Amino acid sequence: MEYVLTGATLIDGNGGEPIVNAAVHVQGERIAWVGSMADLPPPTIPASQWGDMEQIDLSGKWLLPGLIDAHIHICYNGSESVFALLEKHRDELVLEAVDICKRTLSHGVTTIRDVGGEQFIEMSLRDAINRGFIEGPRMKLSGRVISMTGGHAHFIAREADGSDEMRKAAREQIKAGADLVKLMATGGTATPGQDIHASQLTVEEISAVTEVAHMMGRKVAAHCHGTGGIRNCMLGGVDTIEHGTYLDDETADMMVANGATLVLTLGAGNPDLESYPLSPVQQADAERRKPMIEQGVKQIRGTIALARSKGIFLGIGTDAGGNPLAPHNFSMARELELLVDNDLTAMEAISIGTRNNAVVLDMDADIGTVEAGKYADLLVLNADPLADIRNLRQIAAVYKGGEKV
Numbered sequence: 001m002e003y004v005l006t007g008a009t010l011i012d013g014n015g016g017e018p019i020v021n022a023a024v025h026v027q028g029e030r031i032a033w034v035g036s037m038a039d040l041p042p043p044t045i046p047a048s049q050w051g052d053m054e055q056i057d058l059s060g061k062w063l064l065p066g067l068i069d070a071h072i073h074i075c076y077n078g079s080e081s082v083f084a085l086l087e088k089h090r091d092e093l094v095l096e097a098v099d100i101c102k103r104t105l106s107h108g109v110t111t112i113r114d115v116g117g118e119q120f121i122e123m124s125l126r127d128a129i130n131r132g133f134i135e136g137p138r139m140k141l142s143g144r145v146i147s148m149t150g151g152h153a154h155f156i157a158r159e160a161d162g163s164d165e166m167r168k169a170a171r172e173q174i175k176a177g178a179d180l181v182k183l184m185a186t187g188g189t190a191t192p193g194q195d196i197h198a199s200q201l202t203v204e205e206i207s208a209v210t211e212v213a214h215m216m217g218r219k220v221a222a223h224c225h226g227t228g229g230i231r232n233c234m235l236g237g238v239d240t241i242e243h244g245t246y247l248d249d250e251t252a253d254m255m256v257a258n259g260a261t262l263v264l265t266l267g268a269g270n271p272d273l274e275s276y277p278l279s280p281v282q283q284a285d286a287e288r289r290k291p292m293i294e295q296g297v298k299q300i301r302g303t304i305a306l307a308r309s310k311g312i313f314l315g316i317g318t319d320a321g322g323n324p325l326a327p328h329n330f331s332m333a334r335e336l337e338l339l340v341d342n343d344l345t346a347m348e349a350i351s352i353g354t355r356n357n358a359v360v361l362d363m364d365a366d367i368g369t370v371e372a373g374k375y376a377d378l379l380v381l382n383a384d385p386l387a388d389i390r391n392l393r394q395i396a397a398v399y400k401g402g403e404k405v
């Protein structure tokens with residue numbers, strides 16, 4: 001497989017000026033050369049062979065790196081309650097998840113980080129995708145979330161208490177094939193009756209997990225809303241804070257000192273009701289969580305401003321599947337739209353959803369930008385996302401590893 005994509009406006013993910021009239025030479029799964037049409041034929045192709053090279057004309061289109069969703073739950077559909085999903089036969093969950101994988105890819109998301117799976121179905125999906133049996137994004141997976149007994153999402157979690165059990169729980173996930181470990185460090189809105197400000201793991205318990213995960217080369221991600229939970233996670237050496245709603249000045253400084261990342265999730269608490277009206281089940285869930293969500297949306301504006309002023313490294317994810325208000329649709333486009341609503345430029349939002357997220361997944365050597373040597377994971381748009389970030393939904397084509405999907 002070898003071709004040159006020509007004529008598009010290239011937004012390469014690094015945040016610099018777009019290249020108008022760009023050319024991208026793809027060789028096998030990877031990008032061999034990126035430059036301007038003025039410099040064709042590419043130096044990677046001998047001039048004598050240039051005439052035979054397949055050229056794909058993308059004039060009038062925009063070319064971006066494939067999007068990366070740094071926080072997703074691929075085994076849950078995000079439109080029914082988790083309790084309803086858990087009553088389904090495993091096969092039903094598998095088949096629905098196969099469809100979710102395809103849909104995620106078709107929406108321009110070529111890589112995901114799943115931070116809470118179900119019965120290790122996600123591991124089988126990852127392996128099936130890697131072997132070419134089904135279509136779907138590249139995956140980094142946490143396996144089951146680890147929570148305290150009765151903690152956030154305990155109905156899907158590996159419950160563990162005390163350092164020894166926490167170590168064992170983390171090692172179980174890694175044994176099953178986890179690429180990272182996910183902790184629940186505070187309450188969450190998706191679990192009825194919880195206080196999102198309450199810390200749910202001690203510094204000792206968190207440290208036990210980070211120690212064994214880091215020994216095995218895995219990062220640790222922690223669900224945190226309340227400030228106390230973020231503080232415990234920073235004292236315990238956690239790598240990524242998920243949500244981070246009630247970040248304050250002190251915990252922001254701790255994150256900077258630790259080099260920790262804040263993975264924002266904006267859409268799950270602020271659903272796209274205009275494009276996707278709620279079903280009765282979703283309506284009931286929305287009513288129950290309304291006060292928490294309204295407060296959270298207000299809070300997160302300040303949190304984003306604080307994180308940016310401190311220079312905290314930002315990632316972004318949809319939390320699609322994480323609750324009944326977070327279906328798998330144009331969820332990543334929605335996330336970047338909400339970043340722009342929170343005063344980031346469209347270019348900054350795109351860089352966070354591509355280059356930054358690749359760093360969060362430890363995959364920046366292979367994906368995240370359109371550069372020579374990286375996988376040809378590409379998103380082609382019919383309209384300019386810098387003029388209107390909602391144009392991320394105007395998809396003309398998606399390429400994964402050089403292949404059009």
Ligand SMILES: [Zn+2]
Nearest residue numbers: 071115319322
């Ligand atoms: Zn989640």
